[in-house]
Amino acid sequence: MKIPGAADRIDDATFEQILEMDDDEEERDFSKSIVYDFFTQAESTFGKMDSNLQAKDLKTLSELGHFLKGSSATLGLTKVKDECEKIQHYGQKKDATGTKDLSSDDALSSLQTAIDQAKKEFKDVEKVLKRFYHDDSSPTRHQFCTPNQEIPHHDSIHLLPH
Amino acid sequence: MADPGLLRPHDQPVVVHLPQPQPRLDDADDCNGLALDLIRLTPVPTLVLDSSLSVRQVSDSFLDFSGSRVRERTIGLHVDRLFDQPNTLPSLAAAQRALRLAQDTRRPYELEDVIHPLQGRWKAWSIRVVPIFRHAKLRCLHMEVTDSTEQHRRQLELEERLSTSETFRMFVEAVKDYAIFMLDPDGNVATWNTGAQLFKGYTREEILGKHFSNFYGQEDRDDNKPGKELADALRDGHVEDEGWRYRKDGSRFWANVVITPVYRDGALIGFGKVTRDLTERRKAEEQLVAAYEESSKLKSEFLANMSHEIRTPMHGMLSALPLLLDTQLNPQQLELTKVIEESGEVLLQVINDILDYSKLASGSFSISTDIINVADIIQSVFRSFEKCSKPETVLEYHLDHRLPAAAEGDSLRYRQIVQNFMSNAVKFTETGYIRIDATLVEEDDDSYEILTQVTDAGIGVPASVTKALFTPFTQFDNSATKRYKGTGLGLSICKSLAELMGGHIGHRPNPGGRGSIFWFTAKLKKVKQLTIVGPVQEKLGAITIDTPISPFEDIRLAATGKRILLAEDNQINQKVMVKTLESLGFDKVDLANDGKEAVAMVLREVSAYNIILMDINMPVLDGVSATREIRFAGITTPIIAMTANALKGQAESYIAKGMTDYVSKPVDRKRLAAILLNCLEQDSALRPLLTR
Numbered sequence: 001m002k003i004p005g006a007a008d009r010i011d012d013a014t015f016e017q018i019l020e021m022d023d024d025e026e027e028r029d030f031s032k033s034i035v036y037d038f039f040t041q042a043e044s045t046f047g048k049m050d051s052n053l054q055a056k057d058l059k060t061l062s063e064l065g066h067f068l069k070g071s072s073a074t075l076g077l078t079k080v081k082d083e084c085e086k087i088q089h090y091g092q093k094k095d096a097t098g099t100k101d102l103s104s105d106d107a108l109s110s111l112q113t114a115i116d117q118a119k120k121e122f123k124d125v126e127k128v129l130k131r132f133y134h135d136d137s138s139p140t141r142h143q144f145c146t147p148n149q150e151i152p153h154h155d156s157i158h159l160l161p162h
Numbered sequence: 163m164a165d166p167g168l169l170r171p172h173d174q175p176v177v178v179h180l181p182q183p184q185p186r187l188d189d190a191d192d193c194n195g196l197a198l199d200l201i202r203l204t205p206v207p208t209l210v211l212d213s214s215l216s217v218r219q220v221s222d223s224f225l226d227f228s229g230s231r232v233r234e235r236t237i238g239l240h241v242d243r244l245f246d247q248p249n250t251l252p253s254l255a256a257a258q259r260a261l262r263l264a265q266d267t268r269r270p271y272e273l274e275d276v277i278h279p280l281q282g283r284w285k286a287w288s289i290r291v292v293p294i295f296r297h298a299k300l301r302c303l304h305m306e307v308t309d310s311t312e313q314h315r316r317q318l319e320l321e322e323r324l325s326t327s328e329t330f331r332m333f334v335e336a337v338k339d340y341a342i343f344m345l346d347p348d349g350n351v352a353t354w355n356t357g358a359q360l361f362k363g364y365t366r367e368e369i370l371g372k373h374f375s376n377f378y379g380q381e382d383r384d385d386n387k388p389g390k391e392l393a394d395a396l397r398d399g400h401v402e403d404e405g406w407r408y409r410k411d412g413s414r415f416w417a418n419v420v421i422t423p424v425y426r427d428g429a430l431i432g433f434g435k436v437t438r439d440l441t442e443r444r445k446a447e448e449q450l451v452a453a454y455e456e457s458s459k460l461k462s463e464f465l466a467n468m469s470h471e472i473r474t475p476m477h478g479m480l481s482a483l484p485l486l487l488d489t490q491l492n493p494q495q496l497e498l499t500k501v502i503e504e505s506g507e508v509l510l511q512v513i514n515d516i517l518d519y520s521k522l523a524s525g526s527f528s529i530s531t532d533i534i535n536v537a538d539i540i541q542s543v544f545r546s547f548e549k550c551s552k553p554e555t556v557l558e559y560h561l562d563h564r565l566p567a568a569a570e571g572d573s574l575r576y577r578q579i580v581q582n583f584m585s586n587a588v589k590f591t592e593t594g595y596i597r598i599d600a601t602l603v604e605e606d607d608d609s610y611e612i613l614t615q616v617t618d619a620g621i622g623v624p625a626s627v628t629k630a631l632f633t634p635f636t637q638f639d640n641s642a643t644k645r646y647k648g649t650g651l652g653l654s655i656c657k658s659l660a661e662l663m664g665g666h667i668g669h670r671p672n673p674g675g676r677g678s679i680f681w682f683t684a685k686l687k688k689v690k691q692l693t694i695v696g697p698v699q700e701k702l703g704a705i706t707i708d709t710p711i712s713p714f715e716d717i718r719l720a721a722t723g724k725r726i727l728l729a730e731d732n733q734i735n736q737k738v739m740v741k742t743l744e745s746l747g748f749d750k751v752d753l754a755n756d757g758k759e760a761v762a763m764v765l766r767e768v769s770a771y772n773i774i775l776m777d778i779n780m781p782v783l784d785g786v787s788a789t790r791e792i793r794f795a796g797i798t799t800p801i802i803a804m805t806a807n808a809l810k811g812q813a814e815s816y817i818a819k820g821m822t823d824y825v826s827k828p829v830d831r832k833r834l835a836a837i838l839l840n841c842l843e844q845d846s847a848l849r850p851l852l853t854r
Binding site for chain 1: 470477481731732733734735737738741742745777779781827828829830831
């Protein structure tokens, strides 16, 4: 089952597994509840990330990255997962792949970028998923904010690092 | 004292008496004749000289031997005149010297005179002079001259031989870098050199007579290796071996040993044994090999890392391109964008190939053993190509109905080979057909061998290059590179993959005329059927006699009544896992939010859980520490690690830390089912032993 507009944001096979657990293919109660739980979890995690970034608490940021990586991976939200993995590594003062050491300053600035990017990826995939679950409520209810909020859909996909 | 007058000059007429040697009873006469005979008839060339060194008597043998001399002319001659014939007699100097020394010392004197003439052969003479005194006054000199050439030659040879063997003996004794020694025919040590003493630590006295198997390790001795080596040496004339040998103090060294049987006149007198200490060389070789492996591993890792690094921005580029194509582009821009897209795809393929290739080259590539359904794979590949094939080509597939619905294998890699064959076939076939065939060629108790072939009616492969088809970086036609893009790595990767799956790969021309057949075989293990005691199994067996049980059915059967503990801190993952486990038939799943909770729950009710699923990164107490505590409490329940850090080699590290198996996140349902099934099987096999 393809998710319209998912492109490479969602890993088909993984998400399919979740969908297969739905008892009713029209209602999709189970997968919908999981996905919406994830939205809530992501929002709160991003909120914690913001405050810990202020407090420059790298260790907690890494843990938060790992935490959200786990659930986004379970849902197959590839791009969010990738960014969370970066947050996990940067928080450990490692580079994006976790191989080279970074200075605290570099780690913090990379964290800022990665968190922003993670939020963007999340927003994109959230839109796709909401459309899939026929929910048109506005995404602006989220507590966190991103600098480029009002930019149209296509442009908001930052595929290359800035 | 009676003087027989033997030596007086006027005794010459005595010679006249000889023709009629009437024996007389007179003592003096008898004595005279005897003395005369003694001188004249002795076979040793003899002279009798008076004190003035003139010849008084001479033997017939001397005359014969000195050639032309006549007795009459010889008698009375002074020695100086007699020895002036260098070719037939010793030198005068030697004769004079012998005479003088005999007179001076008043004792018999003997010397050897070796003459090396300018021409002709050398000769050796032995001169013996016996001075005879009467009343302390020199009466006469008895001189014997013998040709000792032959004797002298033999003497020289003997000396030479002795000296050679002595030199050799000293040489062997002194060699320090080799242990060189002889064994007697039974293998007991017969000689011992310095090198042997240095290598092996035994002194000559300690080891002589002991059997050489003392130098071997216990295992070699148990195998009778020493005896076999002697037998081999006898049979082949020589035996060479490398291995550990032991010193007197028990330490060992890596030795190169050569044993040669030694014969004298056809009879075995023993074995020569030469041992070298190669410990240092072996160490150096090992270091060299290690360094080589390290550098080759680094190279492959570098390649893999680089490919990975390039892949990320490539993905970005390729994802952005369709968006660009969606925008308003004029025809020229559209064409250029399409060129970028196409080239980008080729580049990505190249990078993926290099990544695979470097992994294969470094040996870090492994084939997973999931459940594989060959028919599904082929149908799915077929569908994907059907969509994008040229209208002039016809695609078809044929599946053997005996193909197993489930076997152990790596679906992804199987698909990769089929896909590669298909993309080649599609690439090189402008019109005509392309067909995939999959057949079960062999089946035994443990495995299936499946042959998959892709037949096309394309341009075919020239016979001259078929051999090189599966070597890396080859493309059979450089001009083809321009027309047909590709890396030249694909088929070599397929070859490695097929070999990893226990199969082979090959190509042959399409017997139907144009085109090629690419084929590969793979050995797939049969899926182990779960054995459940009791009638349920029999009933099931009866029902499903023709339809193999799918892994999910297996797990559902096995899951009945089983209890699972899931330790996971993320609620989303908890929900999904619980649901997944329910779908696999586990209706009793308990939750722990961190490692500490998990440990407490397990300890509260020992043996309540059949399986524990353990997230690695959890707050309070992580999965590895929790596992350690559970194991420390002596609980052997299977623990399956779950983590998103899906790095190769980590599975082993978790298992080393007490976990039973490993599943990566996002959790694949089939893989999880297979692991759970495996754990339950092991558990049910162990449980009767553990519970009283």
